[in-house]
Amino acid sequence: MLNIRIEKTTCPKAKPTDETALGFGKIFTDHMAIIDWNMEKGWYDARIVPFENFSMHPAATCLHYGSEIFEGLKAYRRADGGIQLFRPDCNARRMMESAERLCLPELPEEDFMQILKAFVEVEAEWTPHSPGTSLYLRPFMYGNDDTLGVHAVHNARFAIIASPVGSYYKEGINPVGIMIEDQDVRAVRGGTGYAKCGGNYAASNRAGERAAQKGYSQVLWLDGVHRKYIEEVGAMNVMFKINGEIVTPELSGSILPGVTRRSCIEVLKSKGYNVSERLLSIDELAEALENGTLEEAWGCGTAAVVSPIGKLAYKDKEYIVSGGKIGEVTQMLYDTLTGIQWSKIEDTFGWIVPVC
Numbered sequence: 001m002l003n004i005r006i007e008k009t010t011c012p013k014a015k016p017t018d019e020t021a022l023g024f025g026k027i028f029t030d031h032m033a034i035i036d037w038n039m040e041k042g043w044y045d046a047r048i049v050p051f052e053n054f055s056m057h058p059a060a061t062c063l064h065y066g067s068e069i070f071e072g073l074k075a076y077r078r079a080d081g082g083i084q085l086f087r088p089d090c091n092a093r094r095m096m097e098s099a100e101r102l103c104l105p106e107l108p109e110e111d112f113m114q115i116l117k118a119f120v121e122v123e124a125e126w127t128p129h130s131p132g133t134s135l136y137l138r139p140f141m142y143g144n145d146d147t148l149g150v151h152a153v154h155n156a157r158f159a160i161i162a163s164p165v166g167s168y169y170k171e172g173i174n175p176v177g178i179m180i181e182d183q184d185v186r187a188v189r190g191g192t193g194y195a196k197c198g199g200n201y202a203a204s205n206r207a208g209e210r211a212a213q214k215g216y217s218q219v220l221w222l223d224g225v226h227r228k229y230i231e232e233v234g235a236m237n238v239m240f241k242i243n244g245e246i247v248t249p250e251l252s253g254s255i256l257p258g259v260t261r262r263s264c265i266e267v268l269k270s271k272g273y274n275v276s277e278r279l280l281s282i283d284e285l286a287e288a289l290e291n292g293t294l295e296e297a298w299g300c301g302t303a304a305v306v307s308p309i310g311k312l313a314y315k316d317k318e319y320i321v322s323g324g325k326i327g328e329v330t331q332m333l334y335d336t337l338t339g340i341q342w343s344k345i346e347d348t349f350g351w352i353v354p355v356c
């Protein structure tokens with residue numbers, strides 16, 4: 001058990017009054033949670049303190065060598081006013097896997113859960129009430145040595161910040177246009193693709209910007225070795241319905257193991273769908289686009305839950321998917337997952353962790 005010191009702010013900020021204008025990650029709550037780590041001492045000084053800027057040494061490891069990992073999950077307000085989390089244990093474990101990959105210290109799952117729940121309770125009033133809104137939680141960790149030597153860090157900091165976020169789909173669920181990226185790659189097997197680390201995002205931005213310039217919202221990543229197998233879409237996992245079969249790329253090491261991906265698979269299987277985690281080549285997808293057997297395509301991740309793909313561009317050709325509308329399975333997944341997250345439907349999977 002962590003001994004968490006709680007120091008409340010003496011000057012709380014005004015909460016946003018217009019919950020339709022929250023956006024994503026622009027407003028932060030009054031506090032932050034911190035646990036420091038040192039190679040000799042281990043984890044120490046767990047605390048929830050007023051939100052403020054960090055002070056760091058200009059040689060801090062994260063600034064030079066990219067030793068940084070993060071998580072993303074949400075706290076949801078129920079109709080009865082209480083607050084709950086969706087599968088936070090999955091985030092705790094994934095953060096340990098990310099830490100292991102980047103030689104950062106592993107925060108035990110029970111400590112992650114304890115400080116996360118304590119923090120959400122302190123910030124309870126910051127969880128918005130309007131439909132579709134939530135309190136986005138961002139646990140992260142970075143290497144904090146004050147020397148330029150290159151090695152596994154001797155000092156690190158784990159922290160959680162929180163931001164009330166608006167409904168992802170204010171104007172209804174609009175299918176997005178996706179460009180298949182054939183130049184840059186996001187990750188390779190043996191690299192850091194399965195870890196949720198900032199460096200993966202830094203490497204993805206160029207392709208994302210190029211897609212945006214051409215009027216597409218995201219890129220579809222191909223594998224870095226054969227430039228042939230589909231991996232992810234932007235910073236989401238991706239699923240397809242081809243001729244009745246639900247196909248999603250298998251977790252090969254270069255793909256982020258999404259909590260939403262896993263939840264979609266479990267919901268689909270529970271409803272009797274035929275789900276395959278396997279290699280899916282761009283040629284197979286192109287053929288399905290050509291002969292009309294690609295029935296639906298969607299991205300999945302915590303922020304959007306599911307994001308239907310209405311348009312796919314590959315090699316100067318543009319294909320329309322599902323008539324440019326949200327497909328039946330995509331809609332079912334959205335309704336089921338959001339229904340469980342806000343307790344509008346029964347959680348038969350045991351995924352909900354109430355906080356208060």
Ligand SMILES: *Cc1c(COP(=O)(O)O)cnc(C)c1O
Pocket residue numbers: 072196232234235236237256257258259260261300301302303
């Ligand atoms: C976070 C993330 C996802 C989605 O994971 P969830 O746990 O479902 O939010 C997918 N791909 C990448 C690259 C990510 O960083």
